[in-house]
Amino acid sequence: MIFNTFIGLKLKKIITQISVFIASITIFFLLIDKNSDKNDKNIEDSEIIYNKNEFNDKLIKKRVRQTAPVIKIKVKSGDTLEKILINSGFENEEIVKLIKETKKKFDPKNLIIGKEITIKYQETDKKSVNSIFIPLEFNKNFYLQKIDNKYVAEISSKKTQIRLVRKKGFISDSLYLSGLRAGVNNKAINEMISIFSFSVDFQRDIWRNDNFEIFYEEEFIKYEKSRKNLGKILFASLDLQSLGSLKLFRFESEKGGIEFFDENGKSAKKLLMKTPIDGARLSSGFGMRKHPILGYNVKHRGVDFAAPTGTPIYAAGDGIIEKKGWNGAYGKYIRIRHANNFKTAYAHLSKFNKLPSGRVKQGKIIGFVGTTGRSTGPHLHYEILKNGKRINPQKLKLPSGRKLKGQELQSFIEQKNVIYRKMDNLGVY
Template identity: 45%
Template sequence: MSFLNKIGTVVITLLIITFIYFQLKNAPFYATKQTSPTNEEQQVKIGVSPKYNPKVKKEFKTEQTTPPEEGKKDRPSRRIRSLTVSVAQGDTLIAILTDAGASKEQAAQLISHLRKIYEPRNLPVGQIIHITISDKQLIRLSFTPSFDFEIVAELQGNKSFKVEKKKIKLAIEDKIFSGVITHSLYQTAIEQQLPPNMLIELIRIFSFDVDFQREIQRGDRFSLLFNIYRNEQNKVVHNGTVTWASMNLSGKKLEYAAYKTKSGFKDYYDRNGKSVTKTLMRTPIDGARLSSRYGKRRHPILGYSKMHKGVDFAAPKGVPIMAAGDGVIEYIGRNGPFGKYIRIRHNSVYKTAYAHLSRFRKGLRKRHRVKQGSTIGYVGSTGRSTGPHLHYEVIKHGRQTNPMSVRLPAGDRLKGDELIKLKQSWVELDKRLNKAALKIVN
């Protein structure tokens, strides 16, 4: 063989080897998988499936795969995803469901059935919703709008949704909470972990009789009885309203119990049938400090002595201000040096005024009727003011009077059959108090 023929053979051989190498390089890789004890080999192609990543806000996602039933090995596994979503500001239920992977049609169908029991537009910010998706189909939704019931929607065999309102099993028990005041009622209650809603209710009950700035002393005592609700895991999920409240101020005992009259009116009464409710509350703000009293004083801005025709309560900006009594808003808006100002007419004798507010409660307007204790605005420093506070006035027969000393008309007093029923309820209440107190001792 000539020298040129030898070179040609080598080149052809190299080309063949190169071709085979690239063919093998691009070929899929195969591995064997053991499928039975008889060592039968089945070729399984190794690949990577795309990752599913739905755009769901604030969710904690868990996934599980349901294996195919026995005898149906050829069918693909079902992929079930359980998601927990927290409703954010501006969210709608249809957007939450479609973001979770449901189709718009299915989401709309579920919402249509849901509206027969619950209005989805009422979902509050922070509401937790549990969603279950199977093979891109919405199969279950649940949430608890209240501590005592749950809304559950489940996909049925006919592709429609069944929506139910399910009561949550709860155990109800009495709880007595007692404390000795060390600095202030508010600080002591917070330190002893009294639920905030119970503290607010306690303050409102006694705000008719007690000047919290002047009459509370170290060593004074307070107690209250309320219901607590426990779920099946023995966790407290709700506190009921105050059933009984007591304060011992420098040896003087005040106590009131909740009672509903035959007309359906609920209030707090003492043992003699006298209502705690007065025409007006002395302090229409919780936890504030009396910073300036009624009377002549040197004005902090003008620099000369001037009659101060109200009282000032110093408090941080944004603290809620309550209506001192039932009434109709006579004036709401800016009022010169008073800044943002509200005046309420309670009856033919009394009016109250609230000045230097940072803002009014949304929706409030002139001639709007308000209930005693309802929020009407928030502490601020508008107008002629040196810092955030509430300027509060009580107007009697058209003249400002001292809110801290004005003699307020007493509340209702029960008579006849209503008084007899109240006294019977006090007997039952004393039994409950003794039983609850024994639980604490034991």
């Protein structure tokens, strides 16, 4: 009985609670319904009125804009904004003002070939610019607009995102072409070649079926994945039959410098470069390295890099240009004096690069490939001299560059491990 009463009480309590709950919910929904009803009506009503006026207004404005004449011009080599405006028939006085305003944001001579410039203008008594739109590098656009008879220029940039790219492959002809075929960004391969140019002779040390790997960041604009920008190269490796396995890791020091080091913290940079030329433009190395005139022999005393006329030639190391000019069978010739009694010489150039003084920095362009002097085709003849004697660059043991120590080595190892972890997480595409 006590038990029954207890249950009865509990049930009563529960039923009361449920009915209160249901009642409040019903009231709540009724209220909401009423409210939303009201709101809907309001929106509908106001929307109709609002639409009518605003829509027509906008349409009228749009019509004016649409009838405003537009010039679209694809930038050709040698074009400047000034040239384009003159050719489009705008008045000189206006062009001067436009160029002056443009210069506040960017150099109107630096247009990108192939991009399309849009000029909107009006033609009342004279032809006058309303706005100019110029696509710039990657995610940036230039926009100039006439507001209250004054020109206002601005540069806008679209938000970008970063993705990691890891690619591996065999070399079937050159690193450059094999990299492109593997889908590596062309700027990334160029950079990879240049960081390996200190220790690798890209004409003789790369053989068929050697391996490469590269890991880098790529910046892109959301929904516009075709527009890409090369970010950081984090890791690059070459597995060569001639030189073995070479791995290089990016290292950002606390001072903000960026350099590449091998697994043990030795700098990729050496006193002299083994490939003092744009390695991406070398003719395929295979077979070439067996060619007597292109290899090294006692009579030849140098190495040859076969590349198209005009390919840039770099100073192999820091130094002072001690000879520059015509030198008999060598044709147009440059010789640079470096530290440690080293000298390097470059022959058969098509032309010299204009340089401010006798001192050059490693990697600076000193001239261009040609076939001047006693030469059968465009190539660079490269000599290394030690204590005045020509030596075989292929056999040269160069003093190694900087080696990381202490705290720097510690932070390099940390960065290297982060790179390895990122690579593990990503796998290979």
